Amino acid sequence: MSAPSPPSTLGAARAVLAKELRLERRAPQTLVAMALFSAMTYVVFHFALRRDTVEGDLASGVLWVTLTLAALLGIGRLFVADRDEGGLEGFLLAPVDRTALLFAKAGALLAFLAALELVAVPLFAVLLLGPSPGAGTWLRLVAVLLLADLGIAVVGTLVAAIAVQTRARDLITSILALPLLLPVVIAAARASAPLLALHGDHALTGRWPAVLGLYDLVFGLLAYALFDFLVED
Amino acid sequence: MPTTRKLYGTRLRALSILTAVVLTGGFALAAFYAPIEADQGFSQKIFYLHVPLAIVSLCGFIFGGICAIQYLRTNDPRHDLRAYTAIHQSLIFCAAALVTGSIWAKAAWGQWWVWDEPTLVSFLIVFLLYATYQPLRFSIEDPEKQSRYAAVFAIVAGAFVPLNFLAVRLANPLIHPRVLNSSGGSLPVDMKAAFYACLIGMALLFVTLWKYEMTAKHNRAQLRSLKRKLGGPDAAAIRGRSAAPRVSAS
Numbered sequence: 001m002s003a004p005s006p007p008s009t010l011g012a013a014r015a016v017l018a019k020e021l022r023l024e025r026r027a028p029q030t031l032v033a034m035a036l037f038s039a040m041t042y043v044v045f046h047f048a049l050r051r052d053t054v055e056g057d058l059a060s061g062v063l064w065v066t067l068t069l070a071a072l073l074g075i076g077r078l079f080v081a082d083r084d085e086g087g088l089e090g091f092l093l094a095p096v097d098r099t100a101l102l103f104a105k106a107g108a109l110l111a112f113l114a115a116l117e118l119v120a121v122p123l124f125a126v127l128l129l130g131p132s133p134g135a136g137t138w139l140r141l142v143a144v145l146l147l148a149d150l151g152i153a154v155v156g157t158l159v160a161a162i163a164v165q166t167r168a169r170d171l172i173t174s175i176l177a178l179p180l181l182l183p184v185v186i187a188a189a190r191a192s193a194p195l196l197a198l199h200g201d202h203a204l205t206g207r208w209p210a211v212l213g214l215y216d217l218v219f220g221l222l223a224y225a226l227f228d229f230l231v232e233d
Numbered sequence: 234m235p236t237t238r239k240l241y242g243t244r245l246r247a248l249s250i251l252t253a254v255v256l257t258g259g260f261a262l263a264a265f266y267a268p269i270e271a272d273q274g275f276s277q278k279i280f281y282l283h284v285p286l287a288i289v290s291l292c293g294f295i296f297g298g299i300c301a302i303q304y305l306r307t308n309d310p311r312h313d314l315r316a317y318t319a320i321h322q323s324l325i326f327c328a329a330a331l332v333t334g335s336i337w338a339k340a341a342w343g344q345w346w347v348w349d350e351p352t353l354v355s356f357l358i359v360f361l362l363y364a365t366y367q368p369l370r371f372s373i374e375d376p377e378k379q380s381r382y383a384a385v386f387a388i389v390a391g392a393f394v395p396l397n398f399l400a401v402r403l404a405n406p407l408i409h410p411r412v413l414n415s416s417g418g419s420l421p422v423d424m425k426a427a428f429y430a431c432l433i434g435m436a437l438l439f440v441t442l443w444k445y446e447m448t449a450k451h452n453r454a455q456l457r458s459l460k461r462k463l464g465g466p467d468a469a470a471i472r473g474r475s476a477a478p479r480v481s482a483s
Contacts, residue, residue: 158385158389162369162382162385162386165373165378165382166369166372166373166382167372167373167374168368168372171368171372172365172368172369172372175365175368176365176369176386179358179361179362179365179393180362180389180390180393182358182397182400183393183396183397183399183400186400186401186404187400190404207403208403211399211400211403214396214399215396215400218392218396219389219392222388222389222392226305226385226388226389229305229381229384229385230381230382230385232381
């Protein structure tokens, strides 16, 4: 009798991703915290800046600072449950490619970020944003958000995998992820500033999505090459 | 005890003398031979210190990344030690480049810090990123795991450097001419000669200091193992904690 063949990398990734999403759906923890955090950050910005509405550069800055910091919360929690409850050991015992874990975790983080933005961006539009952009502008903003989320998800997964093995998990997550995510913040904030401006043609400059795409590509390949070293033993 | 193992301190004296000569010569050329720059006057001379520091520290980071790749491929702790020493030292050079850049900015533009000088801003970000290398190593107990994670970090950070320069460069209009552009530099010949002398001197300084540090680390490890042989495991207890990779004397 032949042994059952081990699942493919993508199959394993899909199973782990489904587990992550099911976990968050049954006992919402990370997403709720991220959404609450971004709402509170808007309030903080309102008082700290003494502004009722923001537009242009300032709006873009407020939005991306909030989203980046909220993403840090998600990154910090990404591997914690697996480490505490022995999920990592279970995964390592399974006869599957370790890259599957990268795919699943990055996918989960991407899903969290997208879900967060479904709440946080409309909330931003209601609470702080001065101009009310049209449908075309929103579409362009969604494209920027997606490109940025991809980069945050990949780099966030790498950082989370490193940080979860350290003693000072939270500290390492923040000080490692922030500088690494800086190109994303620069490109995304620059790309969305004209979209959130009061006047102007709300155009998207081609170079910033290109920088985001390049960032996603480079760090995607790097993560693919290096992730195996982070989940040994 | 016969020293069958590789000696680390070989040719250190010759290298040190060469470094001192080239660096002094380079600075002398910069001070007395290179002409005073028309716009900025004497304060432009800091260029001969600032730019070599910056270039050498970036090269050191890249060298650290290459050593880290070697470590992941071979699992040989010596590569990890090389990467650690190179990155640690580059961080110091990077800080010096930031300080000299800041002084230059004060002299040239009247402000200690200018955000629209992309290279300087990129340097600050690179500095902040590599500054987390030590805390990261420090917070992982298991030495083997520490080396492996630090290596992954060094490679990711190495790839981050050019991307970061690209993003920051695009975000700012250029306000002063590039010193070394792609067409081979816009410097007059006498300035160029002084600059390259300073660059070579600075690179030699990096290599010399790096070799001294490696030698010191190996000597300390050898001394410790000798002490252990004589007085048992407690004779050479490690005082305090260090993030440096542990080297076995063998």
